[in-house]
Every structure is written in C-alpha cells, then in structure tokens.
Amino acid sequence: GTVVGMVMAFHEMAASGSNKIEMSVLAEGIYTAMMTTVVGLIVGIIAYVGYNHLVSITDKIVHMMEVNVVDFLDVLNEPV
Structure with missing residues (x-):
C-alpha cells in the first residue's frame, strides 16, 4: 500500500x-x-503483543x- 501510494503520487507528477x-x-x-x-504498524503491533502473550502461556x-x-x-527414585 505504501509503495502504491507513492507510485500514484509520482505518476500524477509525470502525467502532468x-x-x-x-x-x-x-x-x-x-x-x-x-x-x-x-x-500496517497497528496490525504489526497487535500481532507482536499476541505473539508474546502466546509465548508466555507456552x-x-x-x-x-x-x-x-x-x-x-x-x-520413581525413592527407595523401596
């Protein structure tokens, strides 16, 4: 998405x-x-927090x- 947005901006500059x-x-x-x-940052942060939560439980x-x-x-090792 970031690259697409920048391509759109540069395409409009070139087209003008x-x-x-x-x-x-x-x-x-x-x-x-x-x-x-x-x-993307929000999704990444949520995934990171979720991953750390699962690692903690594990x-x-x-x-x-x-x-x-x-x-x-x-x-098992106790004397009989």
Whole structure:
C-alpha cells in the first residue's frame, strides 16, 4: 500500500508533464501511502503483543510440565 501510494503520487507528477503540479493530486497519493503505513504498524503491533502473550502461556505450560516430570522422577527414585 505504501509503495502504491507513492507510485500514484509520482505518476500524477509525470502525467502532468511540464504543467503546474497540483498539491491535491500529490496529497492523495501521499495520504494513501501514509494510511497504509499506519494500518500496517497497528496490525504489526497487535500481532507482536499476541505473539508474546502466546509465548508466555507456552512457557508457563512447559514449566509446569517440567515440575511434574521432576516430581514423577523423584517418586520413581525413592527407595523401596
């Protein structure tokens, strides 16, 4: 999206030739580029937070499993 917006802005500059370039035409392409960048950052931040949440849950489960394994091995190694 960012690249498309910038291509739109430069295409409009090239299409105008040597005529005067209107700011509203350029602003539309730059606006598209900036909005897609913002949306991409928001999606990326949400995905990063979600990933860290899942990693935290997984780490807790792995830790609980390790504790259970150690307890089980202690039971197996008790003298009879």
